[in-house]
Amino acid sequence: MNTMRLKLSExxxxxxxxxxxxxxxxxxxxxxLGRDGEGGESPREVSELLPLPNRRDDSRRTRFxxxxxxxxxxxxxxxxxxxxxxxxxxxxxxxxARPSEYDREHAWPWYxxxxxxxxKGEPGETTSWRLQDDRTGYDAEAIEISG
Amino acid sequence: MGVKVIIPTxxxxxxxxxxxxxxxxxxxxxxxxALTAKFGGLKKHLYTDDGRLRSFVNVYVNDxxxxxxxxxxxxxxxxxxxxxxxxxxxxxxxxxSRLGHREYFDGIED
Numbered sequence: 001m002n003t004m005r006l007k008l009s010e011x012x013x014x015x016x017x018x019x020x021x022x023x024x025x026x027x028x029x030x031x032x033l034g035r036d037g038e039g040g041e042s043p044r045e046v047s048e049l050l051p052l053p054n055r056r057d058d059s060r061r062t063r064f065x066x067x068x069x070x071x072x073x074x075x076x077x078x079x080x081x082x083x084x085x086x087x088x089x090x091x092x093x094x095x096x097a098r099p100s101e102y103d104r105e106h107a108w109p110w111y112x113x114x115x116x117x118x119x120k121g122e123p124g125e126t127t128s129w130r131l132q133d134d135r136t137g138y139d140a141e142a143i144e145i146s147g
Numbered sequence: 148m149g150v151k152v153i154i155p156t157x158x159x160x161x162x163x164x165x166x167x168x169x170x171x172x173x174x175x176x177x178x179x180x181a182l183t184a185k186f187g188g189l190k191k192h193l194y195t196d197d198g199r200l201r202s203f204v205n206v207y208v209n210d211x212x213x214x215x216x217x218x219x220x221x222x223x224x225x226x227x228x229x230x231x232x233x234x235x236x237x238x239x240x241x242x243x244s245r246l247g248h249r250e251y252f253d254g255i256e257d
Contacts, residue, residue: 027238063238071233075156085156092239100240106203108233109192110157132183135191 004141005043006112006128008034012049013145017123019051020091020116027062029053031074031088032112033083042110043088043144050074063102064090087112087128094118097125099138107131112141150178150223153230161188175206178229181225193231203234 006032016099031050037043052074054064066088078085088111092100097117099107107113109131117124149169154162162168170185172178179200183190190215193204200206206213207230213221223229 029235043253059238062240064236066235068232068234071235088235088237090237095239103237103241106202106236108155108157108235113237128207133188 006141007043009142009147016089020118024118024121025062025093027091029064032086033078034086048144089114091116091118097127099129148225151228155231162186175221204233
């Protein structure tokens with residue numbers, strides 16, 4: 001049974017959506033910082049976001065990229081706040097909030113990947129995903145909005 | 148003392164939850180081969196099916212990117228540190244089905 005859950009506040013969910021609207025029609029991206037759940041029994045909890053620049057020079061309507069230095073920065077931010085780097089968010093402009101094959105090919109396990117659909121500049125569905133161990137697909141992670 | 152390999156967070160579950168692993172090897176390639184021999188679950192996430200390091204897997208020897216050294220033939224010595232640092236990439240699909248619909252991993256078309 002899939003028990004993976006990702007908890008975040010309405011304020012953070014709105015911040016992510018706003019980032020996707022700000023960068024539309026290009027993909028936005030950023031890091032999710034917070035605390036992991038214990039053995040899947042409790043949800044992962046995102047306590048803050050770190051918006052980051054999309055490092056792609058081209059195809060930013062359908063692609064995002066973050067470099068190793070961005071990952072190091074996100075990890076440093078997390079350590080500074082005594083939390084963990086839990087994963088990443090990005091937007092899909094005019095596309096569904098579901099992982100693409102390109103997402104799957106480039107994903108890392110363990111991380112939560114939140115996707116925000118932004119249709120014609122308006123934020124839509126927000127979903128979260130975790131790559132399966134064998135890399136063939138994803139497990140959906142239920143998002144719980146609090147506060 | 149061997150070569151220390153720093154395991155990135157997303158791969159620690161496949162390396163006995165360890166933050167770093169000590170291996171033997173004279174090159175980066177040998178050290179990573181030793182690592183994946185010890186922890187088989189890492190291999191799929193580090194390498195493609197044809198044995199190449201995945202493009203989003205960045206490997207450093209003592210903070211130098213091996214792409215600017217001798218890649219997997221970069222020499223390592225006892226006491227060196229190999230770091231594996233992720234790049235993060237993704238994006239909406241540009242893969243189209245025969246009927247011209249965009250495809251996603253679950254086969255759903257749009």
